[in-house]
Amino acid sequence: MSKSVAKFIKSLQLKKYRKQEQLFLVEGLKSTLEVINSHFNVRTVLCTEQFYEQFSQQLKGIETLLVTENQLTDVGTLRSNNAALAVVEIPVAKSKKLDTNKFYLALDDINDPGNLGTILRVADWYGIDTILASEQTAELYNPKVISASKGSFTRVEVIYGDLERLISESQLPVYGTLMEGDNIHKISFKKGCVIVFGNEANGISSKIKTLIDYKLTIPKIGGAESLNVAMAAAIVCDNAIRN
Amino acid sequence: MSKSVAKFIKSLQLKKYRKQEQLFLVEGLKSTLEVINSHFNVRTVLCTEQFYEQFSQQLKGIETLLVTENQLTDVGTLRSNNAALAVVEIPVAKSKKLDTNKFYLALDDINDPGNLGTILRVADWYGIDTILASEQTAELYNPKVISASKGSFTRVEVIYGDLERLISESQLPVYGTLMEGDNIHKISFKKGCVIVFGNEANGISSKIKTLIDYKLTIPKIGGAESLNVAMAAAIVCDNAIRN
Incomplete structure (x- = not known):
């Protein structure tokens, strides 16, 4: 060489x-x-x-x-x-009409490449083929994202853009994980929907919060202050898919 | 200094x-x-x-x-x-009688310190206060474990030892995540039990497999070959606790 x-x-x-x-x-x-x-x-x-x-x-x-x-x-x-x-x-980004019968994830400034890669892997496991992401979300083609995704980047598409616009245009019901939401174990997810996950430090931004139709919380029994966002995504996907 | x-x-x-x-x-x-x-x-x-x-x-x-x-x-x-x-x-390790009404995790050679730390955080979230670990599992006091646990090491105790012996002595029913188990969404967990997670590359060892009473599988819909063990732990804990 x-x-x-x-x-x-x-x-x-x-x-x-x-x-x-x-x-x-x-x-x-x-x-x-x-x-x-x-x-x-x-x-x-x-x-x-x-x-x-x-x-x-x-x-x-x-x-x-x-x-x-x-x-x-x-x-x-x-x-x-x-x-x-x-x-x-790098494939050319195409605009895409979202399917009203599918689950989508929306990432509101997920900064950490490892988290993004892990979320791709989880999405892929549960058959989610498209993720919406804010411009500030870690770049898909960062080697750390590619590596953490364990090949799932080949099956899960990430659409970057103005997240507010992307979510609104989908016209799908919007779920979001927040501290003060309803117990995720007691919610039945609509089949076509967008599930929002927020930034590692600041959570979901106020602009995106206003779009949320259903607030979710993963029930906490012990003392941990929070769950890592990729963990939360895994748990939420499992709950969404089980219905 | x-x-x-x-x-x-x-x-x-x-x-x-x-x-x-x-x-x-x-x-x-x-x-x-x-x-x-x-x-x-x-x-x-x-x-x-x-x-x-x-x-x-x-x-x-x-x-x-x-x-x-x-x-x-x-x-x-x-x-x-x-x-x-x-x-x-480092606190002195004490032997401990397991409670027949509680959930415990058992780690069969979890090598990656980041995974161990994240599992501690998940366990802590779900109120699991004790983890059994094989001698080959990453060391709890490794700075990467401590850091990834986000303080959960103060609330979750890890008991290291011969995992076969630790599990047997507990006399609790044993669940394990395997490729060919029952759909975790259709299983109701017994209140007092041990849930085993295997090594990142090799899964649960054959010695420990023989102790498993209930084989579990997280249903896979998409194309990912596997889930990271910390992700799997998060999903399994959420399923165990929801009953």
């Missing part, structure tokens, strides 16, 4: 260059396989000989560079990676 | 020295306040002038060293800490 190729790939660790090049990185064995087998356009795969031998069928038609483990960790963000790294095109 | 004091505190970032000194670190504003107001014996608090002025009442009777933010991040593990760090005594 030439120095300029290494430098180019490394630059995609930064949002500025991802935006400029409209490319992002996918790292590690499982995630690379998921993205190769998804609808995403994979520009290049860097991989070890071992990975190549095992998955050469799936790499057909994709530009592939054989590299060492050290080279993978040099250009990527993972501490260890003995498999592969893919350079992938 | 003298160099030797700084070196001593820094050494407690490592398990070896925590074990030798029977001390551990608690960092950041909220966690420090939680531990000061808990049953733990706090040996020393290092804090900024601002923290001291705000909380001097609560610091009464505790050896307190005024330091700068830089000194806090130098000796501690957090990237930023403008408040405090406590040096706390």
Whole structure:
């Protein structure tokens, strides 16, 4: 691998260059396989000989560079990676009419990339294929988001925009988790709806709060002051889906 | 702060020295306040002038060293800490008879400190005050566990030992999350029970599997291969508590 190729790939660790090049990185064995087998356009795969031998069928038609483990960790963000790294095109965002029979999540400034990635994984588990997100929410193509999502970024679409507008345009009933809501165990969710989760420190913003039709609370029995937002999302999704 | 004091505190970032000194670190504003107001014996608090002025009442009777933010991040593990760090005594482990009317979690080699901390927080939210853990489970006093638990380590006790023995001695019914279990939405949990969670990569070990009376599965609708173990714990606790 030439120095300029290494430098180019490394630059995609930064949002500025991802935006400029409209490319992002996918790292590690499982995630690379998921993205190769998804609808995403994979520009290049860097991989070890071992990975190549095992998955050469799936790499057909994709530009592939054989590299060492050290080279993978040099250009990527993972501490260890003995498999592969893919350079992938960021798909063009399309506007989308929401389905009145589906569940959607809406993220009001989720800052932490790990939380966003975990929420993608939870959404994917429960078959939620679209998430609405405020502009201030962590960027989907941040390597930490991609890594935490464990491949779920290939199945869950995140639509970024003015969250107030996105939610209003959906015309769906809106649920939100707040401190003073109704016990989530006693609520039956409408089949088509948007469920809002707020910022890690500040919760749901006042602008978005006014859109909420049904306030929810996860019952607390013990002493913890709060639940992590990804935990809350998991619990709420499980409750929404069980009806 | 003298160099030797700084070196001593820094050494407690490592398990070896925590074990030798029977001390551990608690960092950041909220966690420090939680531990000061808990049953733990706090040996020393290092804090900024601002923290001291705000909380001097609560610091009464505790050896307190005024330091700068830089000194806090130098000796501690957090990237930023403008408040405090406590040096706390590891309590002596006592044997304990489990209550036949309570829920307990059992952790079969949970390796990741972040996962253990998050599970403590979830347990605390749902009023679960005791967790059984295999010897190979991450160490409770690892700074990453303490930090992720957000103070819940002061309310949730972790009993380490031979997990097979700990579970058997409890004489409680045992639930475990497995791929091929019954839908968790259709199960009613017995009031006194142990719920087992397995290792991040390998799940529940075969030795522990033989102890499981009720196999559980979180229903999966979408494409994610798995849920993170802390997510699974949150969902299972919510289901157990709702009955």
